[in-house]
Amino acid sequence: MLNISRAELVDTAAIIQLQRLAYQTEAERYNDWSLPALTQTIESLQAEFTQQIILKAVQGEEIIGSVRASMQQDVCNIGRLIVHPQYQRQGIGSQLLRKVETLHPQARIFELFTGSKSFENIRLYQKHGYAISHSEKLSPEVELVFLRKTKDE
Numbered sequence: 001m002l003n004i005s006r007a008e009l010v011d012t013a014a015i016i017q018l019q020r021l022a023y024q025t026e027a028e029r030y031n032d033w034s035l036p037a038l039t040q041t042i043e044s045l046q047a048e049f050t051q052q053i054i055l056k057a058v059q060g061e062e063i064i065g066s067v068r069a070s071m072q073q074d075v076c077n078i079g080r081l082i083v084h085p086q087y088q089r090q091g092i093g094s095q096l097l098r099k100v101e102t103l104h105p106q107a108r109i110f111e112l113f114t115g116s117k118s119f120e121n122i123r124l125y126q127k128h129g130y131a132i133s134h135s136e137k138l139s140p141e142v143e144l145v146f147l148r149k150t151k152d153e
Contacts, residue, residue: 002092004099007056007066012045014063015056022082029117030141037080055099057083057092067096069104076100076107081121097128109150116143 007015023037048054048068057065064084070077078100083092101110114121116135122145130147138144 007054074108076104078112
């Protein structure tokens with residue numbers, strides 16, 4: 001059974017390991033092994049615990065998914081939505097996304113980004129009501145697509 005809850009500092013190493021595994025396909029897709037998700041250190045993730053909510057999806061004893069979110073005024077910024085490759089396309093990413101939205105009832109806008117060639121990610125976000133707002137070049141190989149969802153009043 002899947003359990004989604006707040007991650008704790010003791011989960012940091014497992015989340016970093018999962019993050020590196022989950023971003024392998026992105027690195028291959030863009031031929032860029034310097035993506036921030038692949039180079040992030042345990043220490044920098046530990047520092048994020050003071051600035052944002054970090055969730056984990058646990059099946060059995062294994063962390064198989066995670067997502068992070070932080071608030072800036074009425075905007076909830078969502079990042080690093082990851083699911084173990086063996087568990088993708090089973091609704092875990094959707095559950096993590098819904099949970100993070102539920103934990104931020106004060107947010108009027110939800111924002112996130114993904115790579116422009118990450119069509120599966122873009123489809124997932126659009127399925128949950130996110131629309132492309134703009135894009136930015138991260139490097140010659142990587143362009144980021146930003147998506148946002150405005151909460152119905």
